[in-house]
Amino acid sequence: MKQLHFGVDYYPEHWERGRWEEDAILMQEMGIQMVRMAEFSWHKLQPSEDVFDFGWLDEAIGLLGKYGIYTILGTPTAAPPAWMVNKHPQILPIDRMGRVRGFGGRHHDCQSNPIYREYIRKLVTKMAQHYGDNPYVIGWQPDNELGNSHQDLCTCECCRQRFQGWLQRKYKTVLALNQSWGTAFWSQEYNDFSEVFAPRVTVTGENPSAMLDWRRFCSDLIVDFTREQAEIIRKYAGKQFITHNYMGFADKVDYYKLGELLDFVSHDQYPGGFYLPEAPHEKNHVLAATLDVVRSYKDQPFWVMEQQSGITGWEVMGRAPAPGQLSAWAMQSIAHGADAVVFFRWRTCAMGTEQYWHGILPHSGNPGRRYQELQEFIQEVNPLMDSLQNTMPRAEAGIVFSFEQEYAFQIQPHHKDLSYTGQAQKYYRALYEQNIPVDFVPEQGDFGKYKLLLAPLQYLMSPELEDKFMDYVRQGGHLLLTMRTGVKDRNNLCMTERELPGRLSEAAGVEVLDYDCLRDASVKVLFAGQEHEAFIWSDLMRLLPQTEALAYYNSEFYAGEPCVTVHPYGEGRCYYVGTEPGESLMDALMKEICGKAGIEPLLAPAADVECMARENGRERYLFVINHSGEARHYQAPEKCRLLRGGQLGSLKAYEAQILAVGK
Secondary structure, eight states: OOOOOEEEEOOGGGSOHHHHHHHHHHHHHHTOOEEEEOTTOHHHHOSBTTBOOOHHHHHHHHHHHHTTOEEEEEOOTTSOOHHHHHHOGGGSOBBTTSOBOOSSSSOOSOTTOHHHHHHHHHHHHHHHHHHTTOTTEEEEEOSSSTTTTOTTBOOSHHHHHHHHHHHHHHHSSHHHHHHHHTTTGGGOOOSSGGGOOOOOOOSSOOOHHHHHHHHHHHHHHHHHHHHHHHHHHHHHOTTSEEOOEEOTTOOSSOHHHHHTTSSSOEEEEOTTOTTSOSSHHHHHHHHHHHHHHHHHTTTSOEEEEEEEOSOOBSSSBOOOOOTTHHHHHHHHHHHTTEEEEEEEOSBOOSSSTTTTSOOSBOTTOOOOHHHHHHHHHHHHHHHHHHHHTTOBOOOSEEEEOOHHHHHHHHHOOSSTTOOHHHHHHHHHHHHHTTTOOEEEEOTTSOGGGOSEEEETTOOBOOHHHHHHHHHHHHTTOEEEEESSOSOBOTTSOBOOSSSBTGGGHHHHOEEEEEEEEEEEEEEEEEETTEEEEEEEEEEEEEEOTTOEEEEEEOSSTTTTSEEEEEEEETTEEEEEEOEEEOHHHHHHHHHHHHHHHTOOOSSOOOTTEEEEEEEOSSEEEEEEEEOSSSOEEOOOOSSEEEEESSBTTEEOTTOEEEEEEEO
């Protein structure tokens, strides 16, 4: 496939045909090489059950192709048309309250419904047959943001029956199901799989084991929904790639499993989302972590299929990006592993829900400062992108990330402010602010690649994962475990054989004898002679031989008891953190632990300046990005060349530089 690096999401069906060529000319002048189209255009493509109309899309693809612009096609299965819903109202989803969600938004569908699936098979087959040999169509995106809008959907009878079948395949017998779910509690035993319900809202409480399997089922349903489309596309359009636009840490579907169906993953990145804090220091690490976790889903470079290009907003709006900020955000995506950036959207829509989700062009369609800024950015950076293609960040620190751990903590969060993803991001932030690159690592990933492995909240445990952690440390790794490790088995039932953290006590060198949930409170912690603050939780521990206490509680009835420990094990070291460190304690701990692990920052930290690297066997490309509206300075490395930017060591407001550093 031709190497393409910059694109835009385009909706020609929203505008008169007479405008299309002007758009194509403006795109070509800007440096746009590809568009994504049609992902919400089901009615335009199939205006009634027996009528298909691809003519308008053929015309748009051909016109753009004339100007050297290629097309990625979205299958429009996120927006079933009104004629279908009126004829088959049973395809509408039912939420956990038992309410039917109606037509008028998007994703108003039940992904289990066989009637809906049949309509999808027919449409995707016709699209793939029609466009499989089109020279201007390079790839496909099945559906759009799978899992978005479906957080508590669907619990209809089709989903219930499909869930029952999923459980029967997993457990084989209803006796095994009852044992795995602990249904003896509150008389929840089942006599047959056909008695199992989809989990509607109860009078009080829910079975955590049943809820965990429901979350697994919902994820597997989305994977199967995508697989069906992918198989059709590969049959008729096998030369074209298949990707999907992920949403970072969104958790409805296990993105690792979904990624197995895709040639590469894509992502939607909105740094100025109206739902995010405005202060850069409160969100830049989250934005960087989001990109790094997306890279982890296939452990390879990715695409950004929707990169912010203007003010965000549905009913309410975010701030206007300052001059240079859109370019800095796009460069951040590239720095963390994006081989292509597709901006959302071309022109701000005049109708519908997203009238205030602004594009490169305003409502008027006349190019302004956003067009000019991104045009300059593309023309500067595009010549460098071929060299960056397939390069990757090389991290020495990894954070273990699991969707099943996330599901378990959503079911029983313990503390109103405790979040599995939030914990991962807090540890990430401490390394991000030291300019230390980080990979997110699935449980089945290669732990041995990393000098330091951070594994917060390893709540669900298995013998296999215990062995993997212990082998990692035994072979010389530095492992950090935290509170709430080894609490439950994979069925979400509490472990009862020994003190927490179970078998991992052998590596961690501690046993947790009690704990304190810090409701609306904090605890003081003494580390290296300085007092810090910690939150959420306090593990009260007994140290095993050779274990050293690094920090102690300095308030509450357990003042003087160990809070953070380190234990030599084999050739490595295992740290145990029994609380949620506050910012100052987290920074101090991570500096200490990274130093012991022999991990050096890419550059000396500087306020508001992000540093990231991509490299191959020959060269390292260093990205230095100023997220501030004011000038900043940094200490440049020796023996480097400035590939993009003004002055080495100095950054203007929102400037993003690329340096080549010899290896």
